[in-house]
Amino acid sequence: MGAAAARSAGTDIFGLALGQPAVVGFSPAWNRAVLSDLETFRSRGSFSSLVPYLNGGVIVTDAPSHAQTRRRLNPAFGPRGLAGVRRAVAQAVPPFPAEPTDALAWADHTVRDLLNTAYFSGEFDPALLQRFLAPLRRPFPAPMWLAPTVLAAVRRELRRLGHLRLKQPRDDLLTALVRLDGGLLEARISLAAAHDTTTHALAYALWHLAQDPQYHLPEQHPTVIREVLRLYPPGWMGSRRLAHDLDWQGHQLARGTLVLYSTYLTHRAPEWWDRPLDFWPERWQHKPAAWSYLPFGGGERTCLGLHLAQLILGETLAQLPPLRSLTGHPGPLPGLTLGPRGPLWVRRD
Template structure:
């Protein structure tokens, strides 16, 4: 029996399937797919994206997809189609993934990052006093802070802006190849890496260059950090402008969790099925693109009371396991 799926647009060629909606309005498409799945008592639905694809949104699906590495693999997922993310630890599968992640984790640990706190606070731009475009402010602020954290502020800012800019543009902009820009980024990384090998600085690059494949991991992690952090910061500013009573240091942790629940920057993640999978009485064939939607899980009324409302007070209680995904591999 086929999986439920969102309606196809009758005004576009059938061969395109759901691709036009995926590019123009993906969230309504996901909502429609989830509604079709729930109507049949399921937590997965199909999408036609030029290849077989399924989307799941329950905690059980999230747990399986993110922890069953023998069934779900990263290679061949959406990340492989995006030049920014097609490399490094993001697309490394088990058993190499655990080893590669283990070599990177110490440089990104709480203790290691605490040494950057003072430099980042000194570099943090003031928020404008008047009406402000929160997204534009967040974009520039995060790019500047990433430059300080990774490169002690020494990476060419114009090049960094050119490199990261397409990540904020709609699909398919992030998927388009930009060989000249990527070549320039590699040259800049190599220049700074050579400097760090002789004269380490209190930045992430000085830690990364000690690992094999450091240039790829630096480039990929930098891209992954920019767009996600930018949107989280912009939404936090927007919500706090409407609810200033939450703007205190003691309440900021709950605010950030609630922002990441309502507006998860990584609203979709993907894997590829290594083998056939029996799920909820249906067989998902090997090779299927398997997607998980943080957006759908975080707004599921079966998991969250009043899910579409900004309510930081909900974080006084722990959510169900795998109902909240605050960090994950794309």
């Protein structure tokens, strides 16, 4: 409704009733401004600051410190840094069950186990990891409340494993992060940010491969992942705070305004996408318009876990058997991340 009204008025932003001044934008030009102008659009005070899971580390670090922090973290999360992690993840992908299976539930525990492998060589207490990540799957305001006892236990487990890595390095992310200032905090924050986003992307990928088995080929998987992330971007909405007054196409936005960019609206906008509501991997034969596709954000603040998420998705899809869809509720449900409204039942074909 808001986007349609904005289009009719010849603009790309609209107001949002949140009990405070807030606007949502959805054009590539808006996305570029919000994600590139780090002096005007600040992370501190945005939605991430309200969620204990995400309120810390590089996610809420603003310019000029952000660039320096990212330079320290990028090697661990880059393709070369993840080479050993890729081998471990490929070996840890569980077999798909023989009986009818809810793709969402299977993706949930599979991603949790693969993240345990990637970060901790599978040595983090599985029951504690489940308790830590479970609230992220609940509707608001649950993700805003993290039980102090669970948080304290997670910190102890991180310190325990970090101490072991200092004595005996492993091919995992913790080995690289524990040697960085604030590395254990970055491990905890990035782990939380990775779980639901990757879980929902994997569940949707399984669902569409079960519905359209012609795409279940190794050479097709990269475009399947891109198309899933276009239709159902887990990070469906991003937010910043205005550091000073801004004139945007004649609209006067005051300092302190909560500004949002909607990945979901951009990815489904007919101005930039043919057949925007269809699952159509063939569209990726052509490069999309700049700043019209941003499942991992963009610019200097591109998601730190981009390569890790793609690694987990790619290695898991590569080992899936042929699937057939049964019944499900794939309609997107917005929460902290964007996921399906209900189970997605599939079975081996």
